Amino acid sequence: MPAKKKSAPRKELSPLALELIAARFRALSEPMRLRLLNLLMGGEKSVGQLVEATGSSQANVSKHLSVLREAGMIAMRKEGLSSFCYIADPIVNELCEMMCSRLREEMESKVQAFDAGI
Amino acid sequence: MPAKKKSAPRKELSPLALELIAARFRALSEPMRLRLLNLLMGGEKSVGQLVEATGSSQANVSKHLSVLREAGMIAMRKEGLSSFCYIADPIVNELCEMMCSRLREEMESKVQAFDAGI
DNA sequence: TCGTTACGTGACGATATAGTTATGTAATCC
DNA sequence: GGATTACATAACTATATCGTCACGTAACGA
Numbered sequence: 555m556p557a558k559k560k561s562a563p564r565k566e567l568s569p570l571a572l573e574l575i576a577a578r579f580r581a582l583s584e585p586m587r588l589r590l591l592n593l594l595m596g597g598e599k600s601v602g603q604l605v606e607a608t609g610s611s612q613a614n615v616s617k618h619l620s621v622l623r624e625a626g627m628i629a630m631r632k633e634g635l636s637s638f639c640y641i642a643d644p645i646v647n648e649l650c651e652m653m654c655s656r657l658r659e660e661m662e663s664k665v666q667a668f669d670a671g672i
Numbered sequence: 673m674p675a676k677k678k679s680a681p682r683k684e685l686s687p688l689a690l691e692l693i694a695a696r697f698r699a700l701s702e703p704m705r706l707r708l709l710n711l712l713m714g715g716e717k718s719v720g721q722l723v724e725a726t727g728s729s730q731a732n733v734s735k736h737l738s739v740l741r742e743a744g745m746i747a748m749r750k751e752g753l754s755s756f757c758y759i760a761d762p763i764v765n766e767l768c769e770m771m772c773s774r775l776r777e778e779m780e781s782k783v784q785a786f787d788a789g790i
Numbered sequence: 791t792c793g794t795t796a797c798g799t800g801a802c803g804a805t806a807t808a809g810t811t812a813t814g815t816a817a818t819c820c
Numbered sequence: 821g822g823a824t825t826a827c828a829t830a831a832c833t834a835t836a837t838c839g840t841c842a843c844g845t846a847a848c849g850a
Contacts, residue, residue, distance in 0.1 A: 567707065579701040585694045600796085611840065616797060616799080635794095653767075656763045657693060657696070702808080719826070720827085731828085734827060738829090794848085796845100797844100797845085797847105798844080800841105804839090808833105809832105812829100812832100817824100817827105
């Protein structure tokens with residue numbers, strides 16, 4: 555095959571792939587949704603329980619849950635009047651814990667720099 | 673200490689932590705920024721190179737780079753007239769590759785389900 | 791059947807964000 | 821000094837999103 559113009563060619567992602575990946579990250583880009591996911595990490599919960607735990611409105615929680623569901627991160631199970639939510643994609647735990655620990659590292663290093671008088 | 677009301681207490685994240693984590697994910701929630709990061713995974717590049725590689729406007733690229741820089745994901749190095757960008761947080765590679773492979777899995781399983789006639 | 795409960799959803803206003811255009815600015819060359 | 825290059829940034833428009841309010845609806849209980 556013909557030689558490339560220059561530098562490292564690397565794998566270019568297709569526009570579709572970029573959009574799909576961005577959509578997943580976008581689902582994680584709101585504090586309320588992270589809070590809901592964090593609550594669900596403790597096990598499945600009904601929408602009502604999530605409403606009570608967050609102190610937010612039912613409509614708002616329901617909407618955020620829809621976003622998370624469309625992103626494939628959670629799933630719902632109906633039981634009588636209640637809908638129970640649970641984490642459907644194990645990547646959620648990994649991603650959040652990774653981001654959490656990274657932030658902690660970062661902040662601790664800043665504290666150290668502060669303590670060192672820099 | 674007094675007994676909790678019920679269910680798993682788990683670690684509740686503070687509003688500040690939630691906002692910081694959300695901000696990081698938000699930086700990754702746009703296709704153009706993912707594209708820029710993907711290009712930077714091949715090594716540092718000048719803003720001009722990124723403009724040419726993406727075909728987007730210089731102003732737009734510059735703005736997205738600002739967002740990534742404020743999120744701590746990239747850093748800049750000036751050299752003459754040019755500004756060279758490079759990935760400053762190794763978590764970027766992990767996160768993107770994790771999300772990519774997860775999406776690939778998901779789509780392949782859907783293809784299999786489709787092939788199985790489900 | 792009627793009311794209640796637990797959710798989902800459309801409409802709305804306020805805010806945020808992507809992209810463009812135009813302009814500012816620092817470094818380099820003549 | 822003056823022109824040019826490479827980039828940052830303010831102003832602006834269009835679109836997206838958050839949260840609320842109001843309403844629709846399916847599943848139960850009397």
